[in-house]
Amino acid sequence: xxxxxxxxxxxxxxxxxxxxxxxxxxxxxxxxxxxxxxxxxxxxxxxxxxxxxxxxxxxxxxxxxxxxxxxxxxxxxxxxxxxxxxxxxxxxxxxxxxxxxxxxxxxxxxxxxxxxxxxxxxxxxxxxxxxxxxxxxxxxxxxxxxxxxxxxxxxxxxxxxxxxxxxxxxxxxxxxxxxxxxxxxxxxxxxxxxxxxxxxxxxxxxxxxxxxxxxxxxxxxxxxxxxxxxxxxxxxxxxxxxxxxxxxxxxxxxxxxxxxxxxxxxxxxxxxxxxxxxxxxxxxxxxxxxxxxxxxxxxxxxxxxxxxxxxxxxxxxxxxxxxxxxxxxxxxxxxxxxxxxxxxxxxxxxxxxxxxxxxxxxxxxxxxxxxxxxxxxxxxxxxxxxxxxxxxxxxxxxxxxxxxxxxxxxxxxxxxxxxxxxxxxxxxxxxxxxxxxxxxxxxxxxxxxxxxxxxxxxxxxxxxxxxxxxxxxxxxxxxxxxxxxxxxxxxxxxxxxxxxxxxxxxxxxxxxxxxxx
Numbered sequence: 155x156x157x158x159x160x161x162x163x164x165x166x167x168x169x170x171x172x173x174x175x176x177x178x179x180x181x182x183x184x185x186x187x188x189x190x191x192x193x194x195x196x197x198x199x200x201x202x203x204x205x206x207x208x209x210x211x212x213x214x215x216x217x218x219x220x221x222x223x224x225x226x227x228x229x230x231x232x233x234x235x236x237x238x239x240x241x242x243x244x245x246x247x248x249x250x251x252x253x254x255x256x257x258x259x260x261x262x263x264x265x266x267x268x269x270x271x272x273x274x275x276x277x278x279x280x281x282x283x284x285x286x287x288x289x290x291x292x293x294x295x296x297x298x299x300x301x302x303x304x305x306x307x308x309x310x311x312x313x314x315x316x317x318x319x320x321x322x323x324x325x326x327x328x329x330x331x332x333x334x335x336x337x338x339x340x341x342x343x344x345x346x347x348x349x350x351x352x353x354x355x356x357x358x359x360x361x362x363x364x365x366x367x368x369x370x371x372x373x374x375x376x377x378x379x380x381x382x383x384x385x386x387x388x389x390x391x392x393x394x395x396x397x398x399x400x401x402x403x404x405x406x407x408x409x410x411x412x413x414x415x416x417x418x419x420x421x422x423x424x425x426x427x428x429x430x431x432x433x434x435x436x437x438x439x440x441x442x443x444x445x446x447x448x449x450x451x452x453x454x455x456x457x458x459x460x461x462x463x464x465x466x467x468x469x470x471x472x473x474x475x476x477x478x479x480x481x482x483x484x485x486x487x488x489x490x491x492x493x494x495x496x497x498x499x500x501x502x503x504x505x506x507x508x509x510x511x512x513x514x515x516x517x518x519x520x521x522x523x524x525x526x527x528x529x530x531x532x533x534x535x536x537x538x539x540x541x542x543x544x545x546x547x548x549x550x551x552x553x554x555x556x557x558x559x560x561x562x563x564x565x566x567x568x569x570x571x572x573x574x575x576x577x578x579x580x581x582x583x584x585x586x587x588x589x590x591x592x593x594x595x596x597x598x599x600x601x602x603x604x605x606x607x608x609x610x611x612x613x614x615x616x617x618x619x620x621x622x623x624x625x626x627x628x629x630x631x632x633x634x635x636x637x638x639x640x641x642x643x644x645x646x647x648x649x650x651x652x653x654x655x656x657x658x659x660x661x662x663x664x665x666x667x668x669x670x671x
Contacts, residue, residue, distance in 0.1 A: 158199060158219050159210055166207030166629055170219040177224045179300060179308060179339040186337065187306025189218055195662050196220050198333040200275030201245065203267040205477050208332050208628025208664050220337065222274050229340060231257060237297060237314040239342045242274025249273065253345055260348035262289035266463045274338040279626040280330035284384045287373070287548030289346060291624070292329060298342030299325040304659040314342050332626050334661045335654045349419035352383065353426040354455040355434050357446040358410030362489030364442035365412050369484065369547055372416055372433045381426050383419035385548030387412060389488060392465050392544040395557065400468030402461045405447050405454070412488065414547070415462050465544050473560035474596040476603045480552050480611045481620040487552045494543035496610050497554055497603060501541060504602035509595065511538030539599055551623040556603050558595045605634045612637035632667045
């Protein structure tokens with residue numbers, strides 16, 4: 155039961171009353187009907203890769219965990235429509251591999267957790283991922299859903315028709331509801347042809363404005379145009395974490411304040427290469443980028459992607475992280491006036507200076523200042539709290555992480571037998587108190603970051619941004635999700651919840667806070 159009851163970050167979870175693992179929609183219906191009659195809350199779960207505490211029990215011994223991990227079948231594939239019907243427990247990567255090998259198609263969503271996350275889970279959170287700039291989030295691909303309501307009623311909307319306008323659109327009502335309105339058991343998804351060729355480039359930038367100009371050009375008709383497949387960015391701290399803790403290689407010759415990853419994909423390798431070279435050379439000629447590299451092989455492309463996709467796991471290895479997933483206009487993502495700089499300033503104001511990272515290699519050139527990375531001149535992580543930013547620059551989705559290290563001293567040696575303390579203050583410090591435990595430091599970092607960052611996003615971006623981009627609300631964002639809801643939206647959400655789940659059986663206390671909170 156244990157692996158089902160703790161979230162991926164280890165921040166939420168407790169023992170469930172029971173774990174149910176149905177194999178069919180009818181069995182899901184039976185479990186929900188029984189729990190509904192008994193007044194027992196139910197927590198649906200896919201691959202348990204969520205980052206907001208929405209897929210694990212939080213009331214000890216009082217909630218039934220409903221895992222969809224046995225419902226992994228492919229029900230059908232409509233060759234003419236290009237629509238796949240698949241069960242909710244199917245793992246994203248396995249579905250993608252099957253589509254590529256058997257049908258020359260691919261899943262439109264690609265996530266770092268693709269080896270573990272499930273189709274039902276990405277529907278629950280309306281996932282976007284790295285290719286949203288090309289194919290959109292699941293809002294663009296979901297055409298049908300089969301789901302079970304809280305009382306056990308099965309709603310079959312598994313049409314594979316790409317145009318179906320016969321009333322309220324059931325799939326999009328369920329999409330992004332995080333399991334609070336119904337449990338997805340199967341879905342019909344429009345899956346695009348898999349590109350046969352791809353070219354990846356990495357460019358280093360000294361300032362955010364230069365990166366913005368390059369992104370605008372790359373996404374335009376004179377840039378990568380129809381071949382654009384991804385536009386991602388990492389700051390220097392994110393690159394350092396991926397290299398030091400994730401074992402990744404940086405394809406660029408040295409560390410830069412900002413790194414941009416672009417991918418072009420299509421039918422012709424020569425055409426994709428030509429478009430990418432034009433974008434890269436244009437950025438260099440305009441003085442926007444300092445340096446760059448364009449992949450000449452599949453291995454080089456994988457190395458570039460490895461750096462970007464390795465950040466999340468590397469942060470987990472370094473220690474604990476406060477994860478903030480926000481949408482912002484491009485000009486407010488990073489740079490001196492961006493969210494990452496604001497978060498770093500907040501950390502400087504709120505935390506003991508002895509806790510903070512002294513800065514990355516090349517910190518003197520990093521326009522956002524210190525608290526950006528914790529590396530000595532030899533590349534050794536010297537500890538300290540750091541804020542790093544990376545994400546989907548093509549659609550304005552920033553992943554802002556505040557990292558608290560678990561086992562690094564100022565000289566690079568592990569601290570403490572249990573490895574759960576921050577680096578000690580300098581010998582010259584007059585502080586007599588011992589260094590905080592990892593839990594204490596993580597709590598302090600969270601208190602410094604939340605609700606500061608969400609409130610900053612709401613104030614600076616308004617309805618041009620969102621305090622939650624693609625991770626969902628779950629438990630961790632209950633206190634501030636309303637900052638990005640328009641007038642009347644939350645009231646309507648509560649009416650929908652009451653209509654479909656009047657006894658609050660599904661995920662009570664998630665997505666919508668109890669009244670009065």
